Amino acid sequence: QVTLKESGPVLVKPTETLTLTCFVSGFSVGNGRMGVAWIRQPPGKALEWLAYIFSNAEKIYTTSLQDRLSISEDTSKSQVVLSVTNVDLGDTATYYCARIVAGESPMGFVYAFDVWGQGTMVTVAS
Amino acid sequence: DIQLTQSPSSLSASVGDRVTLTCRASQSISSFLNWYQQKPGEVPKLLIYAASTLQGGVPSRFSGSRSGTDFTLTISSLQPEDFASYYCQQSYSIPYTFGQGTQVEIK
Numbered sequence: 001q002v003t004l005k006e007s008g009p010v011l012v013k014p015t016e017t018l019t020l021t022c023f024v025s026g027f028s029v030g031n032g033r034m035g036v037a038w039i040r041q042p043p044g045k046a047l048e049w050l051a052y053i054f055s056n057a058e059k060i061y062t063t064s065l066q067d068r069l070s071i072s073e074d075t076s077k078s079q080v081v082l083s084v085t086n087v088d089l090g091d092t093a094t095y096y097c098a099r100i101v102a103g104e105s106p107m108g109f110v111y112a113f114d115v116w117g118q119g120t121m122v123t124v125a126s
Numbered sequence: 127d128i129q130l131t132q133s134p135s136s137l138s139a140s141v142g143d144r145v146t147l148t149c150r151a152s153q154s155i156s157s158f159l160n161w162y163q164q165k166p167g168e169v170p171k172l173l174i175y176a177a178s179t180l181q182g183g184v185p186s187r188f189s190g191s192r193s194g195t196d197f198t199l200t201i202s203s204l205q206p207e208d209f210a211s212y213y214c215q216q217s218y219s220i221p222y223t224f225g226q227g228t229q230v231e232i233k
Binding site: 113116 | 179226227
């Protein structure tokens with residue numbers, strides 16, 4: 001059974017660095033084109049993809065936040081870590097990690113987020 | 127960035143109704159379009175990937191289609207458990223983007 005679970009602080013102060021950990025079980029990151037993505041959702045708003053990782057040599061960030069994001073994996077611990085530097089009020093959101101997989105289609109492989117963690121709510125406030 | 131515009135933003139429907147949700151991409155994304163369902167207080171769930179391929183375990187009343195840059199999610203007969211928000215998402219190019227969502231409410 002594939003599961004993902006996020007862990008991190010509930011409250012972070014402006015300008016601090018937010019560090020979130022995703023604990024993965026039931027699959028190996030980078031095996032068979034399976035990786036881990038981070039997605040966030042501000043209260044009452046839409047989803048926003050942040051980053052994904054297939055290995056420490058293959059990681060991609062959303063362009064608007066790439067200067068503030070860092071994603072890494074610890075395969076020995078089955079963990080993926082996301083750091084967000086210099087947080088502000090706009091970073092208040094539920095943060096999800098999800099498995100990103102390549103689904104076969106007539107066009108080739110299409111990537112989708114097929115299993116999600118329960119999410120962790122992070123509030124940025126002084 | 128590719129913009130995804132969903133319409134309507136919300137709709138009210140009755141159990142048994144046929145419901146159609148639309149997602150329009152700002153440029154061609156071929157069929158690199160996925161649909162997710164999110165019930166209140168719950169985690170998003172993948173329904174359809176590659177515009178029309180049903181994810182395993184998803185009821186067959188859900189279907190997806192594409193016409194150019196317009197994508198449609200259809201629920202053939204709305205069930206009580208289908209009242210939720212639905213999001214489209216493109217994986218054609220980085221950054222991956224989501225639509226703003228359509229909320230399906232009980233009439």
